[in-house]
Amino acid sequence: MNQLSQLNLSGTPASLYRWASRIPSTTLKTHLDFLMTEFDPLFSARRMAAEVVEIIDETQDVKTYVLRPSVHWKGFVPGQYIAVEVDIKGVRVQRNYSISSAGSLFEREGLISITVKCVEGGTVSNYLADVLRLNKVLHISEARGTFVLAPDELDQKNSQKPETKAGATRAPLFVAAGSGITPIMAMIEALDASNALGNATLVYAVNAEQELIFAERLQVLQERNPGFELLPHYSKSKSGQLNNKRLLNYCPDVAERAIYTCGPAEFMGMVKGLATALGMPESAVRSESFGLPKAKNIADRLFKTRETLVSGDSGKASNANSARVTLVKAETTLVAKGDKTLLELAEQAGLKPKFGCRMGVCHECKCKMSSGRVINSLTGELVPAEQTHIQACISIPIDDVSIESW
Numbered sequence: 001m002n003q004l005s006q007l008n009l010s011g012t013p014a015s016l017y018r019w020a021s022r023i024p025s026t027t028l029k030t031h032l033d034f035l036m037t038e039f040d041p042l043f044s045a046r047r048m049a050a051e052v053v054e055i056i057d058e059t060q061d062v063k064t065y066v067l068r069p070s071v072h073w074k075g076f077v078p079g080q081y082i083a084v085e086v087d088i089k090g091v092r093v094q095r096n097y098s099i100s101s102a103g104s105l106f107e108r109e110g111l112i113s114i115t116v117k118c119v120e121g122g123t124v125s126n127y128l129a130d131v132l133r134l135n136k137v138l139h140i141s142e143a144r145g146t147f148v149l150a151p152d153e154l155d156q157k158n159s160q161k162p163e164t165k166a167g168a169t170r171a172p173l174f175v176a177a178g179s180g181i182t183p184i185m186a187m188i189e190a191l192d193a194s195n196a197l198g199n200a201t202l203v204y205a206v207n208a209e210q211e212l213i214f215a216e217r218l219q220v221l222q223e224r225n226p227g228f229e230l231l232p233h234y235s236k237s238k239s240g241q242l243n244n245k246r247l248l249n250y251c252p253d254v255a256e257r258a259i260y261t262c263g264p265a266e267f268m269g270m271v272k273g274l275a276t277a278l279g280m281p282e283s284a285v286r287s288e289s290f291g292l293p294k295a296k297n298i299a300d301r302l303f304k305t306r307e308t309l310v311s312g313d314s315g316k317a318s319n320a321n322s323a324r325v326t327l328v329k330a331e332t333t334l335v336a337k338g339d340k341t342l343l344e345l346a347e348q349a350g351l352k353p354k355f356g357c358r359m360g361v362c363h364e365c366k367c368k369m370s371s372g373r374v375i376n377s378l379t380g381e382l383v384p385a386e387q388t389h390i391q392a393c394i395s396i397p398i399d400d401v402s403i404e405s406w
């Protein structure tokens with residue numbers, strides 16, 4: 001284990017940092033922070049990091065990584081996620097993972113965990129499974145996200161009250177699919193810690209029993225909270241995929257519940273569709289989405305828009321399937337195919353462009369486009385020709401594009 005991270009925080013590095021944080025000079029602080037980071041990344045106040053302290057095999061292709069975040073990491077609300085950043089073959093890549101551990105573990109021991117399923121072609125999930133070992137340090141973000149329990153859910157009195165349609169109190173119904181259980185697990189543990197799990201229901205869909213993540217933890221929670229309904233659904237059994245009819249069978253009073261759902265987009269769409277059909281208010285359904293999904297049928301739209309642009313100007317080097325991207329500063333030209341964003345294309349080519357949220361929020365990836373057209377991956381709309389400053393993480397080249405500065 002990294003020796004410094006074993007030190008009591010009253011030891012030299014922490015005292016030094018506390019002393020440094022009172023220094024008025026920003027430059028000196030920055031230099032000191034750099035030195036501390038060189039000494040131990042877990043002491044940096046500028047770039048959060050976490051040490052891997054345990055790796056747990058959950059199922060055949062799912063692992064939980066128990067992490068000890070930097071001393072400056074601010075903590076989380078159950079249901080939130082962190083961005084994990086790793087360098088793979090010289091390219092920095094980032095993915096969001098929900099925190100799957102109970103808040104009490106962080107309060108007690110300063111630990112959190114993420115639970116990751118290896119997916120085919122999943123660059124980061126496979127890297128974590130194949131390369132990440134104990135004592136390694138990952139760069140992480142502060143906790144993010146708004147998929148959290150409604151404030152009144154943690155009130156233990158609510159778990160005994162019968163819920164009413166009109167009342168503010170709705171018993172929670174969690175509907176998860178596959179690794180969508182991860183943020184929900186943290187929420188359920190939070191309810192348990194507040195003695196408020198007694199009226200909750202979890203419908204958890206996986207292909208087969210051996211794919212149930214956290215089976216033992218859930219079992220223990222059910223034994224401790226007799227009113228907590230744990231309803232696993234096996235999609236590869238006779239009952240088939242979980243659909244709105246089956247969900248209604250599991251929980252006939254869906255319309256009176258506060259719904260929390262996490263899983264693939266179509267799965268959450270099914271749950272929301274049922275809620276809408278039952279006339280539930282939008283606020284009664286909360287769902288997780290790590291960033292905004294690409295617009296529907298974007299590949300089709302790209303092809304058609306490219307086709308129109310190309311047929312209108314025979315001098316173009318692009319065709320309906322591809323476009324060229326010239327990065328002037330890096331003196332590189334890339335070929336854009338499919339629906340890859342400018343950021344993804346640059347990273348694929350081994351470049352290390354600046355980025356933050358990767359979902360069109362923070363503007364860290366803003367760059368100046370001197371010619372060409374891009375489509376906005378969130379809306380599927382063509383970005384106006386007069387707009388020259390674009391966000392690389394949500395811009396898909398539709399035409400030969402030249403990026404002047406990034």
Ligand code: FES
Binds near residue numbers: 360
């Ligand atoms: S990385 Fe945040 S807007 Fe692009």
